[in-house]
Every structure is written in C-alpha cells, then in structure tokens.
Amino acid sequence: MIYLTQLRVLLEQNFAPRACECSVSGDNSVTVKLYHPQSGEVDLVVSGLKVSSLNSPQAVASLIEELRYELQSNSLHRQGENQ
Numbered sequence: 591m592i593y594l595t596q597l598r599v600l601l602e603q604n605f606a607p608r609a610c611e612c613s614v615s616g617d618n619s620v621t622v623k624l625y626h627p628q629s630g631e632v633d634l635v636v637s638g639l640k641v642s643s644l645n646s647p648q649a650v651a652s653l654i655e656e657l658r659y660e661l662q663s664n665s666l667h668r669q670g671e672n673q
Contacts, residue, residue: 592644594620604654605661608633614641624661634661 594612601610601622609627614620621637636657644650 592650597622597644597650600650601654601657605657618642620644622657624657634664636660 594614597620598610598612601612601624602608605624607626608624611623611625612620615637618641619637620639620641621635622639623632624634625632634657639653644653
C-alpha cells in the first residue's frame with residue numbers, strides 16, 4: 591500500500607504544474623483533487639478510490655493513466671462548452 595504523501599508527490603510530478611490533495615475517508619477510500627496552486631481552479635476530483643488497490647507501482651501507474659484520461663476528457667468537454 592502506498593502512503594498518501596507518496597501518492598500526492600507522484601501525482602504532482604506527473605501532472606505539473608498542478609498541485610494535488612489526497613484524503614482518505616472513513617471507508618478507506620481516497621479522494622484525489624488536481625488543481626492549479628495559484629488560482630485554486632480545480633481541474634479534477636475523483637473519489638472512491640480504494641486504498642488497498644494501490645499496492646504496487648503498476649497499480650499507481652494505472653491510476654495515473656486513468657487520471658490523465660479523465661483530465662483530458664474534462665478539458666475536451668470544457669472546450670466544447672466554450673465554442
């Protein structure tokens with residue numbers, strides 16, 4: 591299992607210049623928030639991630655890829671709204 595501080599650092603490295611907040615709820619699920627540190631604008635919030643599933647480097651790499659996909663989908667959706 592990965593520690594939240596390790597997860598936050600990995601996500602910030604992979605999604606720079608965004609910052610990241612990770613929190614654990616009572617049911618041991620993780621919420622990840624990616625945002626711009628200067629403006630505070632939130633790009634992505636994902637909750638319900640199981641802490642127990644983040645038990646290997648491959649699992650964390652998989653999570654990063656899923657978050658990239660979600661982030662890209664969100665940005666495409668926003669672009670469509672602005673046209």
